[in-house]
Amino acid sequence: MLISIDPSNGIPIYEQIVRQVKFNVASGALVSGQMVPSVRELAKTLAINPNTIQRAYQVLQSDGVLETLRGRGQHVSPGAKRSCVSQRLQLIQERLELVVEEGLQAGLEPDQLRASFEGALRRQAAGSSKLADEERT
Amino acid sequence: MLISIDPSNGIPIYEQIVRQVKFNVASGALVSGQMVPSVRELAKTLAINPNTIQRAYQVLQSDGVLETLRGRGQHVSPGAKRSCVSQRLQLIQERLELVVEEGLQAGLEPDQLRASFEGALRRQAAGSSKLADEERT
Amino acid sequence: MLISIDPSNGIPIYEQIVRQVKFNVASGALVSGQMVPSVRELAKTLAINPNTIQRAYQVLQSDGVLETLRGRGQHVSPGAKRSCVSQRLQLIQERLELVVEEGLQAGLEPDQLRASFEGALRRQAAGSSKLADEERT
Amino acid sequence: MLISIDPSNGIPIYEQIVRQVKFNVASGALVSGQMVPSVRELAKTLAINPNTIQRAYQVLQSDGVLETLRGRGQHVSPGAKRSCVSQRLQLIQERLELVVEEGLQAGLEPDQLRASFEGALRRQAAGSSKLADEERT
């Protein structure tokens, strides 16, 4: 599992952790039942106050992503992957809906929006395939 | 000009005002040279602290949307419309790019994304035309 | 609104606050839209660290009971009463179910349980009416 | 004797063990004089830290349920059954009292509570008789 924090980007640190853990669960980098680093350990590796990690883990617990095993630590709860993935897809859907709405409100024709969309798709596909190529080397 | 504030949606109130003024300029509801309400007046009609209006106007000034006429108040600067429109289109473009990127990262196929996009387009087109119909009555 | 804290009863302080606020909402002592004391104020009156109050309010927010109004404080969200009441009734129902289950498992006959239940009902009714009488004086 | 542990349900593991041993004594699955598994043995079968078993046994000793036989281990003390049964009945009584009290406080009428109680009784009776049927097969 890889977590990286940017303390100066406006998003609260605990929130960054929450998102990245959910992202890791959704992408399969963290599987159900797997232990996550202890509060103190993660705090040390990220050079962050343990309270902040604690808070992130609390949020993840109340979102049903983590479960604590008494005295042993925290692990990814069963079923977490499914909920994280569906959450993520729903988020994307909502944002797509929103940007389309704003585009139409701004006076863009559906065809103009469609062209922008296809352009974005081409650029991103190119970028990611380039990345994949680089990884292959 | 129509401005509506929601004090409990997380977005700072001054930011809500900035966005809605820019929106109104971009859509033509506010034209260059037109005076905007004074700080005190707007504060009273929105039932909001004058400091907040003041701050919103400051941001709009430094963004080149408003200009102070000494002793007479504020008016929409010449050329504001063009910059607001282009800002808006750029913002939409960026967000579209971003949501496409996330969708691909989440493992969606381009065709799935395209289907979501077309669905959103249909729904929004239907919604807005219905709204226009209602306005016509 | 009346909140009283017992720092030595095992239940975390923030949890005691959460429960009592929900209780007050359910009983109508706090109505939708009403402001609750500010974090600092409540902290002072209860002689408790503001962080602890903050935490209680956070929980109440994520439970949909409170909403923050930017820069002005927190108020009871619309619809909070309904959800608090239904939560409470559901809790009572679950506990009743549980105690009946345990009673039967312990070998008690339904009639014995019923007698205990009626006894409890009589005692509580007597106690509460006595209380009501005392309040009347 | 059957003991099952859930490390992620919030109740301390040693407490879960204490309850289940008392339950087994009350129900007759463990009779006075019968030896209980050694700390190490139970720790191994439950895959739990021996310290935890040790603590559970300590509590059971101070509650008068278990007795140490020097060098031979622990056995159920004489009279343990009676005290476990009475403890259990008292606990049930208390909880019934409490739930009735809360129900009345929540504004429920005695008749409503009674209806809930009878409903719970029916459901549990049905559930347990079905279980008994299944066991018979």
Add this chain to the structure above:
DNA sequence: GTGGTCTAGACCACC
């Protein structure tokens, strides 16, 4: 004035 975040350090129960 308001809430929100973060740090530092302490204490506790549990395993």
Add this chain to the structure above:
DNA sequence: GTGGTCTAGACCACG
């Protein structure tokens, strides 16, 4: 060793 709670004090954005 683990997580959970609490205190104290600081800083920030917002109104």
